[in-house]
Amino acid sequence: MSQAVVTIIILAIFLGILLIISNYASKSNVATPNDFYLAGRGLGTIVMTMTTGASYFSTWTLLGSIGQHYRDGVWFVAFAAWAVLHALFIWIFGARIWYFGQKHKYITPGDMMEKYYRSPGLKLLFAVVGIIGLVPYMLIQITGGAQSLNSLTAEAIPYWVGVLIMGLFVGIIVFLSGGRGAAWGDTFMGFFFGFVLLFVTLTFLFKAGGFDAFKNIAEITPEILTNKGNFWGVLETALGLAFGFWIMPHMWQKFYSAKSPLILAKTSIITPFWNSWLMALGALFIGILAHYPGLVPGLTSENSDRIIPLFFSGYPVIFGSIIVAAIIAAGISTINSALLSSASLLVNDIYIRFFAKDLSNEESTKVAKTTIIIMTIFTMFIAFLPVAQGFLIPIAALGYGIVLQLVPAAFGALLWRRGTKIGAIASIFVGETTLVINTLFSIPLPFGAATAGLLFGLITFYIVSMITKDAHQLEKDAVHDDLIEVLYGKESQNRKINIYEEGITHGNEAKL
């Protein structure tokens, strides 16, 4: 039986299981934005851990990051270090996001920004930047999955068929089952590609010499076992991908979806093992050990983003087919959440907020489903353009870089009471402008465009916030005092106004 036929059969089985899970999940769905986007804020520990992990780790982990380790060696061990940081971010940011989300029934990050800064404009900014950032991020999942499908089947399954499989299928399952289906599906897919990665890592380790594997590599390519320097280069990637764990809209919304803070707390202690010790280190071992002579046939620097498919091209077809299914799983588990999130930004933050405030729950869910179909077609269309088919990391980094510029404004709402509305808006404009100018004109700075944007954005946020003042500063103080009391169990001293008694300003409560 040919590779293409076996791959199609395995994929059909895998996608069939996913469809059954999504269909089962959809039976519990209620036609409200709260339920459709956030799974009714009812996710438990295992599903929460797997859906945050599977949504964050994508085709990039199984393809791009392994290629990066192959090309840059231990320099990229920073990946494992920042993946531990994710657990801390669940405490620093996730707990705060969950608390405010639960308190005010926020659906999107923009909901929180509008309420905190009293600024519909900031909500719009967060939505627009979020959508623009999510599109390349979704794109990488489709192109990565389609490329590996094409590569493993010796081009028997064309790239365009892969794009159709990835895009259409994700569109269908998200359309059917929303956030609950995405989370349950992520749990299945996360376990699947996690165990595949573990299997491949152990296989590489065994074949490269077991405990002597790295010593063997030292005799062949010693240069990849020492850090090549480039501090600013790795800082750029680390900042984008570490902060991306909570600032990317689809990740932010995961924190809204947790059933309780105890679920989040438990998630935080499982996260280092899954994110760092399995996913990041697995990618590191595979990428570096791929240098072992004869281990990966036909491997060059140019095709190093496809190490796993290349490795299995010389083995019984069933193995390669399972690998493709795992890569597709990694892509789908990310794109489903990103697709759902981008639809929520478009529908909740733009359409309903500014054009159709009186939409019923049923109507807004219908609009959300229609938007998912439109977004799916749009992303698939871009996937056919040549610009979308280059090395994977720069494409993903572009999405992260765009959304990273929202960090200073989010700091204000979550951490720094002195931050003002004007400061937040200015920081986003300065950050994005810096990012665009640096990307277009390749200005010779020691650090990359996204870091430059974030740095200038933070400086702008601080300076502008120090010279401006919000009229509702007392309310912001009350928000932070309340937060401190909740987080650390202290009674705040200066509470003057409880803004929670005012209700929220734009009608989300009515839509629950």
Added chain:
Amino acid sequence: MRKTNAILLSLFFVLYAATFLPNIGLFNDLAFWGVLPEPLAFTLIINVINTILIFVIYFKVFRPFALRMEKRITEERD
């Protein structure tokens, strides 16, 4: 508790910052610490310590916050 939290977070971030030392040439020789090359072993040792710190943070601050919140939510619901 805020002080404990600040100390734990500071410790974590100092250790995390130390993972960048091989980028500036420290702990970056082609020597082996056991079965791993020095820069990799150095970073992974810090990773182990930071993983332990995540557990300390869980027990010292995150879990107490979560239990306090659950109690508050239950009271509000009642």
